[in-house]
Amino acid sequence: MLKEIHSAKQVAGEPRRRWFVSPQLxxxxxxxxxxxxxxxxxxxxxxPDERALTWMRDEGFSHHAVDDGEGRVLHMKSSPVLAASTExxxxxxxxxxxxxxxxLEHDLYEFIIHQLDxxxx
Numbered sequence: 001m002l003k004e005i006h007s008a009k010q011v012a013g014e015p016r017r018r019w020f021v022s023p024q025l026x027x028x029x030x031x032x033x034x035x036x037x038x039x040x041x042x043x044x045x046x047x048p049d050e051r052a053l054t055w056m057r058d059e060g061f062s063h064h065a066v067d068d069g070e071g072r073v074l075h076m077k078s079s080p081v082l083a084a085s086t087e088x089x090x091x092x093x094x095x096x097x098x099x100x101x102x103x104l105e106h107d108l109y110e111f112i113i114h115q116l117d118x119x120x121x
Contacts, residue, residue, distance in 0.1 A: 001022055001102060002104055003021060004018060004019070005021060015031055015038060024045075024099075025042055025043060025096060025100055026043040027040065027043075027104075037057075037111055040115075043066060044096055044097075051065055051087070055115050063088045090119050091120065094113070094120075
């Protein structure tokens with residue numbers, strides 16, 4: 001189940017953000033001045049095969065693998081970064097999100113589901 005982290009860092013001059021976590025995925029949501037969703041990112045398959053689907057109001061979707069910065073021989077852990085990925089199963093992500101988001105507020109849930117459905121068309 002997604003649970004909101006109420007202490008999500010807010011950066012001056014950037015849109016307000018919210019952060020939700022579950023064992024399977026993380027959801028980040030950014031809001032515009034009218035309190036409308038302008039961007040969201042779902043990081044799923046947490047672990048060595050983590051992926052990130054990002055939706056931006058003005059740009060649409062992008063999909064990436066998440067390089068967690070681990071596993072570098074003789075190097076310190078690096079910060080996670082997004083890397084190119086062509087693997088994307090929208091139906092599997094929708095199922096995973098639906099299961100984790102059962103207690104998410106209705107309007108936000110419906111908005112994200114609508115966008116996910118658009119990503120598969």
